[in-house]
Amino acid sequence: MVPAPENTKKMILQSSLEAMEKLEPFVNKLQKWVSLDQEQWDRIMLPLSEAVNNAILHGNQLQEDKSVAVVAELKDDILTISVQDEGDGFDPETIPDPLKEENLLKEGGRGVYLIRQYTDNLHFTENGTKITMDFKL
Numbered sequence: 001m002v003p004a005p006e007n008t009k010k011m012i013l014q015s016s017l018e019a020m021e022k023l024e025p026f027v028n029k030l031q032k033w034v035s036l037d038q039e040q041w042d043r044i045m046l047p048l049s050e051a052v053n054n055a056i057l058h059g060n061q062l063q064e065d066k067s068v069a070v071v072a073e074l075k076d077d078i079l080t081i082s083v084q085d086e087g088d089g090f091d092p093e094t095i096p097d098p099l100k101e102e103n104l105l106k107e108g109g110r111g112v113y114l115i116r117q118y119t120d121n122l123h124f125t126e127n128g129t130k131i132t133m134d135f136k137l
Contacts, residue, residue, distance in 0.1 A: 007075060009033060013052065013068045015060035015085075023049055026070065034074055034137060044081070044135055047115040051083040051131050054111050059085030059129060078120075082132040089127030 011026050013019040027045050030036060036044070052068055060066040066086040073080045095112050116122055121134035 007073055009072045011070045013056070013070065014064055015056045015062055015066045015068060016064050017056065017062070019056065019068070020049070020052065023052060030072055030079070034079055036137070040135070040137065043118050044079070047118040047133055048081060048083070050111040050115050051081075051133065054131075055083050055085035055087075058090070059087030061087065077137045079135045079137055080132060081135070082130055084126065084130040087129055089129045092124045092128055 009026075009030060011022065013022060024045070027041060027048065030044065031041050048070070052070065055068040056062060060068065068086075069082075069084045071082050071084075092112065097113075115131070115133065119133040120136045123132050124130065125132065
């Protein structure tokens with residue numbers, strides 16, 4: 001295994017809901033690493049939780065033989081966090097707008113919307129299996 005560069009932190013999660021418990025300690029490490037204040041910690045924790053949850057549930061469909069990679073990289077006061085699953089991917093353009101009246105009462109469909117609200121930049125690559133979120137510190 002090649003060690004991560006000095007400006008990178010990485011975590012591999014099994015595709016199970018129990019793996020979500022590892023997120024808070026990971027964000028705590030990021031907090032110490034880049035000196036996050038509580039507001040920044042909160043601003044990162046929510047979209048990261050949504051992205052990892054989506055990767056486990058929708059991407060890997062809770063298949064425990066698949067994993068989710070979380071990589072955080074610091075460059076020029078921008079913390080970039082990517083989450084990648086091993087699923088088939090999806091087209092993010094097909095996600096219904098959760099603010100439209102016909103979608104307001106639907107149970108799901110707000111995760112990507114919330115991620116967009118909390119990040120400074122968001123993009124999907126690798127056929128929708130990878131989400132990359134930028135946070136200006």
